[in-house]
Amino acid sequence: MMHGYGPGYMAGWWIVMLIGMLVFWGLIIAGLVLLIRYIAAQTPTRATATGTPIDLLNRRLAAGEISTDDYENLRRRIEGTPGGP
Numbered sequence: 001m002m003h004g005y006g007p008g009y010m011a012g013w014w015i016v017m018l019i020g021m022l023v024f025w026g027l028i029i030a031g032l033v034l035l036i037r038y039i040a041a042q043t044p045t046r047a048t049a050t051g052t053p054i055d056l057l058n059r060r061l062a063a064g065e066i067s068t069d070d071y072e073n074l075r076r077r078i079e080g081t082p083g084g085p
Helices: 013-042 046-050 053-062 068-079
Strands: none
Touching: 053 068
């Protein structure tokens, strides 16, 4: 007994399911791309955070990363002035 289902009962539905699947995955991918762009836009860039070379040198001295002698030598090299021992 076939209950009224003849050959080709589901013949056209595969197209609808294919389109639905493509739309679904397209939305998933678009959402991921937008999320990554949003996160990247919220992250500050390193170039804007560093400032000038003298600013960076001042921060390193203040943080104790370099000695005052190193600071003076590096500052002279950056500014291009001769001096030192």
